[in-house]
Amino acid sequence: MLQFLQLVASGVAQGCIYGLIALGFVLIYKATETVNFAQGDLMMVGGFLGLTGTLAMGMPFWAAFFAALVVMLFFGMALERAVLRPLLGQPAFTVVMATIGIGFLARGIVTMIPEWGTDTHVLPVPYKDQVVHVGGLVLSMEHIVIVAVTAMLILALYLLFKHTKIGIAMQATSQNQLAAFYMGIPVRRINMLVWGISAAVSAGAGLLLAPITFVHANMGFIGLKAFPAAVVGGFGSIPGALVGGLIIGVVETLAGFYLPEGFKDVAAYIVVLIMLAVKPNGLFGENLRKKV
């Protein structure tokens, strides 16, 4: 039983990472109906930025964390302005291919930057290798920090969406772009900001993940597991993304322990296929049919 709880705890931490990346997908999908295949690569760039902040520039970890978030906010906005905005109004497939291209570019360019390269790097964090004992459970500090910071990021986003003018404008845009446009909301700038926030959230995920895995150019592929998370939660739902992430994280960890070798890597995909067969709109998805 204790072992089971132990596994669930580490699954939850892993699930928070998936949830944060899935959150990035969902934000962009809600605002622009585009699925961003470069989300994982944005996460990877965020991880490298944190690395440069702490190692090369000597910042304390949390300062580097927020610096990376801010840089990625602007990077995401610039990306939207340069690549995505000219594609406004094009079929979804075209835009998806553009984001795949961005992912390739990010991966390629990162390996060419001298200090970053193809090596795996260790991100030094102040809470490395600490553990906390809770009634027999041994929780590593890395996992606790992941859960805590995820909770804080979600709270910040919640406050943004519920109580600020910009947040409400974003909600309006995601519900109906045209109506929002008529109400005087600058839809394009809102979309740009959504891309920025989404990139920043992924960067946060990357920096939280870095102490557990490592920072390397291919760490973005973990973003592919956030797709199942987003689908399980319902693609258009923000709480759904997080819940989906947690489900995938826990299932994956349990599958890794109790099932034969090999199931850990495909557990997320088996879950998503079952979900699509049983409830295609996800746990929190809206069930709407298009009218003619």
Place this chain on the structure above:
Amino acid sequence: MRFLFKTDYQQDIRLFKHGGQAFWYSALAVALLAAPWLLSDYWISQLVFIWIYSIVSLGLMILVGFTGQVSIGHAAFLAMGAYTEAYLHAHGWPFVLSLGFSALVAGVTGIIVGLPALRVKGMYLAIATMAFGFIVEEGVARAEHITGGNAGKMLGALEVFGIPIDSELRMYFLTLIVLALVVLGVMNLMRSPTGRAFVAIRDSEISAQSMGINLARYKTTAFALSAAITGLAGALYAHKLRFISPEQFTFLQSIELLIILVVGGVGSIYGAIFGAAFWIVVQQLIVLAKDWLPPGIGQQTGLQPTIFGLILVAFVLFEPMGLYGRWLKIRTFFQLFPFYRKGLFRRQKSYMKSERLK
């Protein structure tokens, strides 16, 4: 400018639209038959890859370009075809039989993968195919007694109707014949009621349904045909490389196949072949360029993904109709000279084509 006055239905479905086409395609056929004697072995080998990739992209084109269902797990069908062929070949099946059986296995898998397509669409479907792709990739690596696992599997010498395929020249003709048959098959398919139903589904599911097209049946057919053709290519791919391992059928391979379609031009048979040719040539050029670039740039492992990414983004931004679209524009420019207008091929932009109901 050539004007075609169609006076009956037979003329509408003719393979060669006019005499000019018949002439140029005959010229192309002669050039392709003569090519192996004019080129070095290295380039013949690259042509073989182009033919194989053309078959794969034709398969994917049926699904993505003609039926409008996105698949990002097509490498799985390639793997199905390749491993079935490797297994049957090792058990002494004659090539024609095992080739057909590989296509059949891939096609049946395609039907199974197509089942979610009946309920979900758009990105959900894409993610379902992606999930399937990952599961097959892992399955291939684990089923060691059939596939050889991560260590890979070797294929023995190939023999077709008693003729040993032991040189690049013979492989060239074998793949060319299969490609020609597939191209003819796809052309025929697209002028049949089935093909037209595919295009109707792509353009609007709701209107297709209103016109009495059975969505479930045609979507499943599209998946099956697409997977079968991809499986066919997989079998040839296995014989070309003589060695297959799970690393050749990854998620990135599926993405590359989609890039080929975008670069070539989505929604046309030419696009599939142009894209495949462009893709192979670019890869060879990158390899060649590595030798004369300064080592600081040439030896970077990131060079290839960067160039792929640049090509993809550039095509999406500046030429969404792909190479074939560019060719159409150039041709129209000369046909209409000097009356070509810039806006002739501009795609209509809607503010937002929403999939949602609100």
